Amino acid sequence: MTERKPRSDAVRNRASLLAAAEELFARSARPEDVTMADVAAAAGVGKGSLFRAFGDRTGLIRALYAARLEPVERAVAEGPAPLGPSAPPAERVPAVLDALLCFKLDHRHLALALEATGSDSPYRAEHYDRWHGLLRSALERIPGLPDGDFTAHALLAAVRADLVEHLVGTRGMGREELRSRLADFTARVLG
Numbered sequence: 001m002t003e004r005k006p007r008s009d010a011v012r013n014r015a016s017l018l019a020a021a022e023e024l025f026a027r028s029a030r031p032e033d034v035t036m037a038d039v040a041a042a043a044g045v046g047k048g049s050l051f052r053a054f055g056d057r058t059g060l061i062r063a064l065y066a067a068r069l070e071p072v073e074r075a076v077a078e079g080p081a082p083l084g085p086s087a088p089p090a091e092r093v094p095a096v097l098d099a100l101l102c103f104k105l106d107h108r109h110l111a112l113a114l115e116a117t118g119s120d121s122p123y124r125a126e127h128y129d130r131w132h133g134l135l136r137s138a139l140e141r142i143p144g145l146p147d148g149d150f151t152a153h154a155l156l157a158a159v160r161a162d163l164v165e166h167l168v169g170t171r172g173m174g175r176e177e178l179r180s181r182l183a184d185f186t187a188r189v190l191g
Contacts, residue, residue, distance in 0.1 A: 036060070093138050
């Protein structure tokens with residue numbers, strides 16, 4: 001059985017909904033205040049179209065997050081060193097963490113919204129498992145590093161959206177300072 005292609009208006013509506021959601025999350029001081037009705041109105045479509053496209057608010061946030069994260073994931077999977085798979089682990093780990101930090105800085109409110117979707121722990125999200133597995137695998141190849149599994153969790157905690165928001169949004173730390181501090185911390189962890 002062949003899979004049906006989505007209708008062109010459904011594709012157009014989906015793109016409009018994602019763009020509207022991204023705009024609303026970026027402007028909102030509190031991601032939890034962005035409602036499905038807000039997104040539908042901003043996109044100029046009915047709420048039914050929104051629910052058909054994404055199921056619920058969490059589905060919308062996941063879809064938007066995945067769409068924005070895809071270029072980072074592609075660079076990590078296929079790109080050249082230091083980010084890509086051919087890089088030595090001691091170079092790749094800090095490069096991956098920096099890429100994740102930059103993503104969280106560029107999409108702070110969206111990342112916060114995803115981490116705050118109620119029952120979804122950020123540690124149970126599919127993308128978390130991928131990043132953890134990638135870092136754990138690289139860390140286990142670094143001589144003298146005793147526990148790649150825990151170290152991967154600890155390093156990923158340093159780029160959680162709520163921490164990034166606290167440091168940048170509340171404490172006023174600049175982008176380059178935060179990147180520099182993360183690089184220093186990672187270098188100390190890796191020895």
